[in-house]
Amino acid sequence: MPFTLIKGTFHAVGYSPDGDSVKFKANSVSNWKKISGRPKLSKTKNHVQLRIEGIDALETHYRPSVKGSKEKHQPLKWAQAARNFMLDSVGIKNVKWGPKEREVTQADDGVSGYILTRAVDNNRFGRPVSFVFAGSTNKADGAPVHLTPALLRNSVNYKLVAAGHAYPTYYQTLFSDLRDELTKAVKSARGAHPKLGLWSADKTGGFNFTGEAVITDKYPILPKLFRRLLEHLQSGGKVSNFKAFLKKKKDGVLILPQAHHTDALDYVVDVKGKRVGLNVLPENLVFDPQG
Numbered sequence: 001m002p003f004t005l006i007k008g009t010f011h012a013v014g015y016s017p018d019g020d021s022v023k024f025k026a027n028s029v030s031n032w033k034k035i036s037g038r039p040k041l042s043k044t045k046n047h048v049q050l051r052i053e054g055i056d057a058l059e060t061h062y063r064p065s066v067k068g069s070k071e072k073h074q075p076l077k078w079a080q081a082a083r084n085f086m087l088d089s090v091g092i093k094n095v096k097w098g099p100k101e102r103e104v105t106q107a108d109d110g111v112s113g114y115i116l117t118r119a120v121d122n123n124r125f126g127r128p129v130s131f132v133f134a135g136s137t138n139k140a141d142g143a144p145v146h147l148t149p150a151l152l153r154n155s156v157n158y159k160l161v162a163a164g165h166a167y168p169t170y171y172q173t174l175f176s177d178l179r180d181e182l183t184k185a186v187k188s189a190r191g192a193h194p195k196l197g198l199w200s201a202d203k204t205g206g207f208n209f210t211g212e213a214v215i216t217d218k219y220p221i222l223p224k225l226f227r228r229l230l231e232h233l234q235s236g237g238k239v240s241n242f243k244a245f246l247k248k249k250k251d252g253v254l255i256l257p258q259a260h261h262t263d264a265l266d267y268v269v270d271v272k273g274k275r276v277g278l279n280v281l282p283e284n285l286v287f288d289p290q291g
Contacts, residue, residue, distance in 0.1 A: 002144035003116035004034045010090045012104040019057025019082025023047045031142045036119035040126025051127040054182050056169035056223040057082035064231040078198040078220045082165040089156045091134045132156040149181040164189040164197025167222050168283040183283040206277030209239050222282050243271050252288030
């Protein structure tokens, strides 16, 4: 199934974008009928939240789906850097924020661009899973497009990982050639001297958990690991039984290059005393679609 090219505008004013999502308005609403699933459009502006494919940026505001849970963030130095880079990359300049940077109050909003998408993530969120591009293209609005690795390199998705502003986070719906191209960018950013962006402080492979501040204020880690650990802690769990929590959570994942599939993240997470970490590089994990 080819991607559908949808032209439109990007929007931030009145919203709280982060590094891997932004609001988008299609020039032609009818183009949404060409993709799988139903996008969740705002009632008055026809804006939709995009999910930027293949990446996961640090959380600027995340509340676990646990009764009584509190909103948290990952280290803002890198979370906000990713957000600012993303907005600048789509062309939204001169951004001004309200109190605590919760909402954009002013910006050069409504800039033109386009996306390549095939489907929404699920019916609950209705976010088109997208490759995001700034500016114009000679291709027709609504046209089917074959996304090549060369074209991918012009996307905001690729630019975010190449600059070290986001982690690779792959799902089975992402074609392998595109995944491989993103992985090359990840390895380049992580192997640079000095390491780029969040890779300069990344502790996904292991950190000593001495309290929530370690993951909210000190060290960047893979956001999926952050979300699962925070959910566990705010449910009253302890690090010592984190793996048991993950086993019940049932986040299916394929481990590369062995192509070994496991139905829970406990297999790829080590917990030894206070030390917690992923035992596989993030780019070697391919998550099940609903993970």
